[in-house]
Amino acid sequence: MKKWFAVIGDPIEHSKSPAMHNAWFEEMDIDATYIPIHVASHQLESAVAGLKTLGASGWNVTIPHKTAIIPYLDELDELAQKMGAVNTVVRTQEGKLKGYNTDGIGFVRSLEDAVGTTHKNKSVLLVGAGGAARGIAFAMQQQGYRDLTMANRTVANAQAIVDEMGMGRAISLQEAEETLADFSIIVQMTSAGLATGNFSMPFSLDRLTTEAIVADIVYNPLMTPFLQAAEEQGATIVTGLGMFVHQGAIAFEHWLGSYPNTNSMIAQLKAQLGGN
Structure with a gap:
């Protein structure tokens, strides 16, 4: 069955995460998709419930939800706990939601x-x-x-x-x-x-x-x-740029168990952003 992932935030249209993860899925021949979802602060609890109900395998969390999402998760890894912030959610095999911080x-x-x-x-x-x-x-x-x-x-x-x-x-x-x-x-x-x-x-x-x-x-x-x-x-x-790509790659590894090619992604994004 096709897996799907998302990034939630407000605003969200600027995010380069969907393009990055979808390129990795294609490169690694993984049947999955990654979408941006605009979630306002007052919608966060229902958005988490919706993502769970609709079968998302995991998602990224960006501003302003990194701390606010914690009460809606079942567990946190050690670093996320110390930081009091989550940027990656994994749906475990038992159906629980575990928060990580890969930044x-x-x-x-x-x-x-x-x-x-x-x-x-x-x-x-x-x-x-x-x-x-x-x-x-x-x-x-x-x-x-x-x-x-x-x-x-x-x-x-x-x-x-x-x-x-x-x-x-x-x-x-x-x-x-x-x-x-x-x-x-x-x-x-x-x-x-x-x-x-x-x-x-x-x-x-x-x-x-x-x-x-x-x-x-x-x-x-x-x-x-x-x-x-x-x-x-x-x-x-x-x-x-390397931090952005690696935090995404670590999230990808939490979800799917393998680490994507960060070097080619950094080169692609650098070209888009006008770097040499």
Whole structure:
């Protein structure tokens, strides 16, 4: 019987997930389809019930439902529980709904795809303390990164994540700017990555070293202002596209037990987004 999957969110028309998953189904000769479904916040409970009744094998969850969906699920994996957010739902063989969060691990795989796995003892600066930052911090900790510093405008928000992890430290954006040369990996996770509205950098990159690795989690635009500034300083840059593709690939693996070809998908999407 044909399987079907979905992504739910509000808004949803911008999502590249349907094109990505349907291309993988075709490539791997899997009889399945993946559709976008617009779900407003007040419709979430009935939407989850509907997806279950209509036999969806699983679905992705995007803004604004990643936390709100939790009460309607039967269980969560460890990382989703720590993060208090779900982006992937799997319908188990017993018919239960299990929530996962693949965003953080997707970022780590993307980073290691780009620069290898030999940086786990190096100093990491995580800029931001929202949901994405939280997920990436926990995933990096889980994957063996030990020297983590979180910088945020409101230091108390960064400190709360550090306290939960039981490791690392929290600093202000000003201190991050002043000590930038001390960090080998810098990950930009604030809305400053988006080139919309009144753009402002979280801080100056003048003290960035040429040996640094700088990542942004935004993938559209591919080259965010933060990455452009880092490239001008001679740093190695990692765009947010790999994170998007890998988080989708991990969801795909949860649903179907095999990992799709991420390299060809990254190349396809990069061409669509105007990258080289």
